[in-house]
Structure formats: C-alpha cells, structure tokens
Amino acid sequence: xxxxxxxxxxxxxxxxxxxxxxxxxxxxxxxxxxxxxxxxxxxxxxxxxxxxxxxxxxxxxxxxxxxxxxxxxxxxxxxxxxxxxxxxxxxxxxxxxxxxxxxxxxxxxxxxxxxxxxxxxxxxxxxxxxxxxxxxxxxxxxxxxxxxxxxxxxxxxxxxxxxxxxxxxxxxxxxxxxxxxxxxxxxxxxxxxxxxxxxxxxxxxxxxxxxxxxxxxxxxxxxxxxxxxxxxxxxxxxxxxxxxxxxxxxxxxxxxxxxxxxxxxxxxxxxxxxxxxxxxxxxxxxxxxxxxxxxxxxxxxxxxxxxxxxxxxxxxxxxxxxxxxxxxxxxxxxxxxxxxxxxxxxxxxxxxxxxxxxxxxxxxxxxxxxxxxxxxxxxxxxxxxxxxxxxxxxxxxxxxxxxxxxxxxxxxxxxxxxxxxxxxxxxxxxxxxxxxxxxxxxxxxxxxxxxxxxxxxxxxxxxxxxx
Numbered sequence: 001x002x003x004x005x006x007x008x009x010x011x012x013x014x015x016x017x018x019x020x021x022x023x024x025x026x027x028x029x030x031x032x033x034x035x036x037x038x039x040x041x042x043x044x045x046x047x048x049x050x051x052x053x054x055x056x057x058x059x060x061x062x063x064x065x066x067x068x069x070x071x072x073x074x075x076x077x078x079x080x081x082x083x084x085x086x087x088x089x090x091x092x093x094x095x096x097x098x099x100x101x102x103x104x105x106x107x108x109x110x111x112x113x114x115x116x117x118x119x120x121x122x123x124x125x126x127x128x129x130x131x132x133x134x135x136x137x138x139x140x141x142x143x144x145x146x147x148x149x150x151x152x153x154x155x156x157x158x159x160x161x162x163x164x165x166x167x168x169x170x171x172x173x174x175x176x177x178x179x180x181x182x183x184x185x186x187x188x189x190x191x192x193x194x195x196x197x198x199x200x201x202x203x204x205x206x207x208x209x210x211x212x213x214x215x216x217x218x219x220x221x222x223x224x225x226x227x228x229x230x231x232x233x234x235x236x237x238x239x240x241x242x243x244x245x246x247x248x249x250x251x252x253x254x255x256x257x258x259x260x261x262x263x264x265x266x267x268x269x270x271x272x273x274x275x276x277x278x279x280x281x282x283x284x285x286x287x288x289x290x291x292x293x294x295x296x297x298x299x300x301x302x303x304x305x306x307x308x309x310x311x312x313x314x315x316x317x318x319x320x321x322x323x324x325x326x327x328x329x330x331x332x333x334x335x336x337x338x339x340x341x342x343x344x345x346x347x348x349x350x351x352x353x354x355x356x357x358x359x360x361x362x363x364x365x366x367x368x369x370x371x372x373x374x375x376x377x378x379x380x381x382x383x384x385x386x387x388x389x390x391x392x393x394x395x396x397x398x399x400x401x402x403x404x405x406x407x408x409x410x411x412x413x414x415x416x417x418x419x420x421x422x423x424x425x426x427x428x429x430x431x432x433x434x435x436x437x438x439x440x441x442x443x444x445x446x447x448x449x450x451x452x453x454x455x456x457x458x459x460x461x462x463x464x465x466x467x
Contacts, residue, residue: 037249039258046242046263048181052321053129054235054380055188055271056294056314057136059278061377064288065434066228067213071275073228074235078268080428081236083421084391085264086413087398089257092243093410094401096252100243101390107404108397113454116341118390120450122240123332124443125386126325127363129237131370132379133322134158137315139291139376144311155371162319162326163364167355180320187313188270191294194301195277203302204280213284226427227434230388234380235271237387239264240394241328257411291376326363333359340466343457366446374442381439386446388429395422 037045063070091104102119106112138154198204212221239260249255274294278287281300287293298310334356337347350357370379398418427433 037255039250039255042242042249042255042259043262044181046239046259047185047266048320049238049241049324050236050263050267051181051184051188051270051317052238052324053133053136053318054232054237054321055274056141056184056317057132057139057291057376058231058234058380059275060287060290060293060296061380062228062232062275063213063279063284063293065213065224065231066284068208068211068279068284070279070284070287071209071272072225073232074268074271074275076225076229077232077236078264078272080229080233080421080424081239081264081268082261083417083424084395085239085260086417087391087395087421088240088243089260089411090398090413090418091394091401092256093253094406096249100240101394104394104397104401108400114393116336116454117447117450118393119332119336119341120454121386121390121447123329123363124366124446124450125237125383125390126329126332127367127446128370128374128379128382128386128442129234130159130162130322130325130329131155131367131374132234132376132383133318133325134367134371135374135376135379136291136318137322140295141292141311141314141318143292144295144308152372156368158319158322159326159364159367159371162323163360165323166326166330166360167350167357168353180316180323183313184317184320187294187310187317188274190305190310190313191274191277191297192270194298194303194305195273195280197303198277198281198301201302206280208279208284209276211284223432223434226432230384230428230433230435231377231381232271233384233388233428236264236267237383238324240387240391241324253408253410326360326367329363330356330359333363340457340461342453343460366449370442374438378436378438378442381435382442382446385429385435385439385443388425392422392425392429395419395425 059070062073066073088100095103095107097103101122102115105118106115109115134155135151137158138151142151142154213224242260242263243256278293278297282293282296286296290296292311292314294314295307295311298305298307333342334347334349336342337344337359346358346362347356348358349355374382395418398413399415
C-alpha cells in the first residue's frame with residue numbers, strides 16, 4: 001500500500017480511513033500503529049501468506065513443463081525465494097515502514113514514475129493471483145460437486161463474491177482469512193500423510209522422479225526447467241507482503257529475519273515434499289490435465305480419504321489466496337489515490353462500512369477481465385513474471401542503498417545474495433523461461449492501464465494547478 005514521502009513519490013504504506021480511523025492519506029499528528037505482532041504470530045502470518053493457490057492449482061501445470069522431476073523446479077524456486085527474501089529482510093530492518101517494494105525503489109532510485117510502476121505491478125500481481133485462484137475454484141475441485149454452471153461464470157461470480165466480502169469490512173475479511181489458513185494447512189498435511197502411507201506401503205513409482213518431459217538435452221531441457229521454475233515460483237510469492245506489517249511488529253529489526261526465513265523454509269519444505277508425493281503417485285500427464293492436481297493424488301494414494309472432502313478443503317484454500325490478494329490490491333489502489341498518484345476518486349470509501357469502495361470495484365473489474373480471458377497456467381505465470389520484475393529491482397535497490405547508512409543495527413545480507421537474487425529473477429522473467437507470449441501481453445496491458453491512469457491524473461492535477 002503506497003503513499004508519498006515528502007517529495008511526493010510513492011513511499012510508505014497507508015490505509016487512511018478505510019477502517020474508519022484516521023484521515024485519508026495519513027496525518028503526522030496521529031498516533032502510530034499498535035505493535036501487536038510478536039515473533040510467533042509473524043511467522044504464522046508469513047506461512048499463511050505464502051501457502052495457497054500456487055501449490056493447490058499449478059502443481060500439474062509445472063509437471064506438464066518439466067515431467068516427473070516435478071520436485072526440481074520447486075527446489076530451485078525455493079532457492080530464488082530465499083535470495084530475494086534476504087534482500088527484503090535487510091530492507092525492512094533498515095527501513096521498518098509498511099511499504100515494501102515501492103518504498104525501497106523510491107529511496108534507491110528517486111524516480112517517482114519508476115516507483116509508481118513498481119507499486120502498480122505489485123497490485124496487478126495480486127489481481128492475476130486472485131484470478132488464478134478463481135479459475136482453480138471453478139475447475140476440477142468444484143467439479144466434484146457440480147457441473148451445472150460454466151467454469152468461467154463460476155470464476156466471475158467467485159470474484160464478485162469476494163468483492164462483496166471486502167466491501168463489508170476488513171474485520172470480516174481478516175477473520176475469514178484466519179479460518180481459511182488453518183483449512184489450507186490441513187489439506188497439505190493430508191497430502192503428506194497420504195504420501196507417507198504410500199511410501200511405507202511400497203507404492204509409487206520412484207523412477208518418475210528423474211523423468212524430464214523435454215525431449216533431448218541441452219538448451220531445450222534448460223528452458224523447460226526454467227519455465228517450470230518460473231511457474232512454480234507462483235507458489236512462493238507472499239513473503240514480500242509481510243513487510244507491510246513492519247509498523248505493527250514488535251522489534252521488527254530482530255523479528256523479521258527469523259520470521260521470513262523460517263516462513264520461506266517451512267513452506268518450501270512442504271512444497272518440495274508435496275511435489276515428490278505427487279510425482280510418486282501420479283503420472284505427470286494426469287497431473288498436467290487437471291486443474292485440481294492434488295485431488296488426483298488423493299484418489300491415487302491408497303488411503304480411503306473422501307475426494308469430496310479434500311475438494312472442499314482445496315476450495316477453501318484457493319478462496320483464501322484470492323481474498324488476501326483482492327484485499328491487498330484494493331488497499332494499494334486506495335493508498336495511491338489518496339496520495340494523488342492515481343485519480344482521487346479511486347480513494348473514496350463506503351460511508352457506513354468505511355471500506356475503499358471505488359478501489360474494490362476497480363480491482364474486481366480488472367480481475368473479472370482476467371478470469372474471462374485467462375487460464376490457471378497463464379494467470380499464475382503472469383503473477384510470477386510481474387513479481388520477478390519487482391524482485392529484480394528490489395535486489396538491485398539493496399546494493400544501491402548500501403550507500404545510505406542508518407543509525408540502528410539491522411540484518412545485512414552477504415552481497416552475493418542480492419546479486420544472485422537479481423540475476424535469477426531477471427533470468428526467470430526473461431524469454432529463456434519458456435512461457436507463452438500471452439503472459440507478456442497480459443502483463444503489458446495491465447501496466448499500460450496503470451500508466452494511462454497515471455497520465456490522466458497528472459493532466460487533471462496540472463489543469464487544477466495542484467501539481
């Protein structure tokens with residue numbers, strides 16, 4: 001969520017009066033946010049923010065790109081996530097403000113337009129992630145219960161339902177998120193239990209774990225693995241959102257390093273184990289053809305676990321991911337509007353509920369457009385692409401900001417980590433990572449919409465003499 005620093009560029013986060021407290025855009029005389037988040041709660045927050053649609057919906061699509069060696073892209077994705085997480089840990093300790101990539105970009109490069117683009121890309125990544133979740137909701141998991149409604153219509157209604165929940169208020173949304181986080185953890189625990197039972201029973205095809213889908217070797221194999229890794233990275237996104245809790249965390253300089261590294265490590269371990277179980281029990285072609293790949297694992301696991309019950313758990317899991325991302329995107333839109341970076345009208349709130357009504361409507365319409373024109377793989381890959389671009393900038397910003405010392409101790413990542421983080425993010429965002437052209441087109445259209453809104457807002461401010 002982005003608002004301006006004294007120079008007028010995007011810098012720190014703001015929720016203004018969306019919760020009914022404070023004035024829009026913030027006020028220097030207002031008391032600071034309550035530091036109510038301790039180390040354990042922050043670790044749970046990070047884990048809950050990462051888990052979700054990525055592992056429940058895109059595992060099969062990753063398998064389609066790489067083959068039976070499904071675990072490898074998740075291992076590489078875990079390494080890339082750790083590299084970038086180290087940069088976020090250094091920056092949030094150095095600048096413990098609720099802002100994230102926008103703040104770090106502005107402090108490092110001091111180019112307001114670049115800062116806006118980074119903030120808007122973060123917002124759009126949330127929308128493409130929510131849209132992928134909507135597609136996952138309307139696919140094979142829901143098909144366990146009904147085929148009566150066309151999947152695209154279900155996905156659209158799903159987005160509209162989450163928009164309505166957001167309009168009711170942040171309290172209702174957060175309470176729902178807590179419940180759904182527990183549910184999605186339960187679902188992954190079931191998958192691991194099924195895998196453990198299968199291994200102990202001597203079931204599963206271990207030979208699949210070294211099978212690669214790409215024919216031949218060399219460049220084709222490398223691009224195939226890179227493409228699978230770029231898509232699997234969708235499952236790791238979310239840790240970057242935790243830095244927006246910096247102003248509400250007790251002793252963030254000490255708390256964040258432990259929380260983010262443990263959160264990424266725990267989720268990465270779960271993902272690799274789920275990938276191993278999936279490949280052991282189900283052929284990658286079957287996984288690829290399903291929008292509910294973990295349901296195929298349940299059916300093949302040898303345990304008499306009701307597929308409908310797991311499908312219900314999965315539906316709750318993808319709902320949680322979509323809810324978090326639509327909340328984030330609408331508040332980010334609201335914050336930028338309050339700071340006159342986007343048209344001011346987009347910062348309006350619903351009088352009684354005190355929720356950012358125009359921001360919610362705007363991001364929900366964009367999400368409806370995305371689910372109407374994209375499928376799970378393309379939408380997930382769009383999320384990864386947008387955030388990989390952001391992560392490349394953040395990793396470079398760490399190095400630039402080494403010239404800006406601060407008067408307190410904080411975690412400092414070994415220089416090699418942000419260097420490797422920037423390189424790996426750029427490689428995975430490049431055409432070398434075998435992704436469809438539609439991903440670049442979709443991301444370009446989303447960014448173009450943002451630039452258009454930015455230009456209109458600048459013109460209006462200039463006419464009014466407020467620039």
